[in-house]
Amino acid sequence: MKIVHTADWHIGKILHRHDLTEDISLFFDWMIQFLLEQKVDLLLVSGDVFDLANPANKDVALYYKTLLRLSALRIKVIITGGNHDSISLLEAPAGLLNTLDIHVIGGAKEDISEEIIPCYNPDGSLGCVVLAVPFLRDKDLRASLPADQAYDKTKMTEAGVRYHYEKLVNHCISTYGDEVAIIAMGHLMMKGAVTSDSEREIHVGNLDGLVADIVPDSIDYMALGHIHKPQKVQNHAHIRYSGSPIFLDFSERNYEKKVIVLNVKGKKDIQIVPSKIPVSRDMLRFSGDLESVKTQLNNFKNEKQLCAFIELDVVEDSFNILKVQELEEWREKTNSDTYKILKSRISFSTEGSNTSTNSFIAINKSINELSPLDIFRQKLDESKIDTEISTSLTEAYMVLLEELNHL
Ligand SMILES: [Mn+2]
Known part of the structure; x- marks a missing residue:
C-alpha cells in the first residue's frame, strides 16, 4: 500500500497582505499529478487544512474542488483538524465526504473507535490501520485522564496525549490483531523540533514539546503536522513532520518543502521516502x-x-x-x-x-x-518582572488566546 503524508496546507494564508492562494493551488496541481504517477492509495493530511477557523468562501471552494479531484483519482483521503482549524467547519460535510471515501476527523471523538480507520489494498486485503488523531485540545486531554489523579500542566499534557494513543492502539489491536501496520496521525509540538515563525504556539504548560516516548511502540509510522519544516523527531525515522507544502513565511525560505511517501509492505516493514515539492515562488x-x-x-x-x-x-x-x-x-x-x-x-x-x-x-x-504573543512578551520584557511570574503570566495569556482562537 502506498501512502502520502502531508500537513499544514494553511489554505487562505495571507503574508503581509499578500494572498498565498496561487502557491497552494499550484501545490494541489502538482500533488494530484504526483499521486497519480506514484499510484498512491491513501493520502493523509495531518491538520491545519485552513489558516483560519473562519476561512473565506473562495478558500472553502478551493478545498472542495481539491477533494473532488482527489476523489476522481479514487484515492482514499484522511484529514484531521489542526490547531488553526474549526472542528465544526471541517466536520459539517463529513457524512457526505464519507461517500467519496474522504474521512474527516476535525476534533477528538468521544467514541474513540471513530478515530480508527482501516485501509484496504486494491486486492481487498487489510493494508494498514490509521489512527486519525486530530489536534488534542486541553479539554480533550483532561477528559481522557483518570479524574482521581492530580497533574501539573506539563505532566497533564504529556500523560493525556500518551493515554489517548495507548487507548487507540489497544482498541486497534483488539479489533484488527497485532500483525497489521499501524499508522498514527497527530498535530503536536514535539521536543527538539526546529520551528519557524509561522506556527501558532500550542499546548499551554508544555512549551518545549513532547518527548518521543509518548508514541507507543506498536505504532509503525507517525504522520505529524504543526511544524512547518519537514523533519524526523528526536532521530526516530518513523516519527516525522512532513512540513507545510509551501513557504508560509520568510523564516521558511531555506527549507526544502516535501511530502513523505510511505510504502507499507507489512508491520515494521515500511519504506519511507521524502519527495521534494517544486518551488513555485522564491x-x-x-x-x-x-x-x-x-x-x-x-x-x-x-x-x-x-x-x-x-x-x-x-x-x-x-x-x-x-x-x-x-x-x-x-x-x-x-x-x-x-x-x-x-x-x-x-x-x-x-x-x-x-x-x-x-x-x-x-x-x-x-x-x-507582530503576533499578540510577541507584543505581550515585549511588554513583559519592558516591565522587568521576574522570570517565574512572567512564565505564569505568559501561560495564562496563552490560555486566553487559545480560547479566543477557538470561539
Ligand atoms: Mn500549521
Whole structure:
C-alpha cells in the first residue's frame, strides 16, 4: 500500500497582505499529478487544512474542488483538524465526504473507535490501520485522564496525549490483531523540533514539546503536522513532520518543502521516502547596507512561476534619518512584475544601537507583523518582572488566546 503524508496546507494564508492562494493551488496541481504517477492509495493530511477557523468562501471552494479531484483519482483521503482549524467547519460535510471515501476527523471523538480507520489494498486485503488523531485540545486531554489523579500542566499534557494513543492502539489491536501496520496521525509540538515563525504556539504548560516516548511502540509510522519544516523527531525515522507544502513565511525560505511517501509492505516493514515539492515562488532576504541591497535587487532574476517575495534587511553603520527616508522612498518607487518587496527594515550597528533598534521597530515593524504573543512578551520584557511570574503570566495569556482562537 502506498501512502502520502502531508500537513499544514494553511489554505487562505495571507503574508503581509499578500494572498498565498496561487502557491497552494499550484501545490494541489502538482500533488494530484504526483499521486497519480506514484499510484498512491491513501493520502493523509495531518491538520491545519485552513489558516483560519473562519476561512473565506473562495478558500472553502478551493478545498472542495481539491477533494473532488482527489476523489476522481479514487484515492482514499484522511484529514484531521489542526490547531488553526474549526472542528465544526471541517466536520459539517463529513457524512457526505464519507461517500467519496474522504474521512474527516476535525476534533477528538468521544467514541474513540471513530478515530480508527482501516485501509484496504486494491486486492481487498487489510493494508494498514490509521489512527486519525486530530489536534488534542486541553479539554480533550483532561477528559481522557483518570479524574482521581492530580497533574501539573506539563505532566497533564504529556500523560493525556500518551493515554489517548495507548487507548487507540489497544482498541486497534483488539479489533484488527497485532500483525497489521499501524499508522498514527497527530498535530503536536514535539521536543527538539526546529520551528519557524509561522506556527501558532500550542499546548499551554508544555512549551518545549513532547518527548518521543509518548508514541507507543506498536505504532509503525507517525504522520505529524504543526511544524512547518519537514523533519524526523528526536532521530526516530518513523516519527516525522512532513512540513507545510509551501513557504508560509520568510523564516521558511531555506527549507526544502516535501511530502513523505510511505510504502507499507507489512508491520515494521515500511519504506519511507521524502519527495521534494517544486518551488513555485522564491522568498528571499537581501541584507547589507542600502547600496548593496539596491544592487542585489537590481541583479535579481526571477526564475520561478510566481513573482518573488523579498525582504530587505538594511544595516548601516551609524544612525542616519536620511537613510531611513531614502529606503522608504526607494521602496515606494521600486516596482516590478517579477518581485514584490513585502518587508523592509533598517538598523544601525554602532552608536547607541539599542535605541536605534527600538526606533527601527517603531518605524518599520508594523503592528500586524507582530503576533499578540510577541507584543505581550515585549511588554513583559519592558516591565522587568521576574522570570517565574512572567512564565505564569505568559501561560495564562496563552490560555486566553487559545480560547479566543477557538470561539
Ligand atoms: Mn500549521
